[in-house]
Amino acid sequence: MGDCIFCKIAQGEIPSTKVYEDDQVLAFRDLDPQAPEHVLIIPKKHLASIMALGRDDRELAAHILTEVVPGIAHSLGVDVGGFRLVTNTGADGGQTVEHLHFHLLGGRSLTWPPG
Ligand code: AMP
Numbered sequence: 001m002g003d004c005i006f007c008k009i010a011q012g013e014i015p016s017t018k019v020y021e022d023d024q025v026l027a028f029r030d031l032d033p034q035a036p037e038h039v040l041i042i043p044k045k046h047l048a049s050i051m052a053l054g055r056d057d058r059e060l061a062a063h064i065l066t067e068v069v070p071g072i073a074h075s076l077g078v079d080v081g082g083f084r085l086v087t088n089t090g091a092d093g094g095q096t097v098e099h100l101h102f103h104l105l106g107g108r109s110l111t112w113p114p115g
Contacts, residue, residue: 001046006099010044019075024060025068027104036107037076037083041068047100049089069104078106086114 001007008014009028016028019039030038043060047053053061073079083106088095 001099004046004097004099006040006042006097006101007046010042020068020072022068025064027068027072030103034103035105035110037078037105039072039076039104041072041102041104043100048098049095049100050087051089052100064102069102072104073106076104076106078104082106084110 005014009016010026016026018026018028020027020041024044025041026044027039027041030040041064043057043064045057045060047057069085070079073083076083083104086103086105087101088103
């Protein structure tokens with residue numbers, strides 16, 4: 001999508017601090033970190049939110065959840081201590097960037113419930 005900031009990051013048009021990349025997925029550090037480790041994991045393909053995932057995206061979703069997230073958690077050293085994976089969805093969910101992304105937050109004890 002032409003004006004999508006995360007598409008531009010995925011295409012290298014806007015710089016990011018990359019922590020992981022493969023042909024389908026990019027992960028980079030959040031500009032405004034809410035925890036010592038705060039990484040955004042995005043599909044390179046533009047999907048507006050988790051609500052836009054379709055049957056054709058099952059392999060992508062499984063790849064992110066079964067390979068990318070555990071791999072990044074391990075590489076950041078938060079796999080044992082724990083971390084939080086969040087995908088804000090829509091206005092009430094607090095989504096501000098309309099390109100599917102998973103926040104991986106860790107490195108401190110996180111509170112619950114969120115605001
Ligand atoms: P959300 O509010 O769930 O849609 O999350 C969007 C996130 O993107 C926020 O945590 C922002 O800090 C982050 N963000 C926005 N622009 C950038 C950028 N250029 N590089 C890294 N993170 C960004």
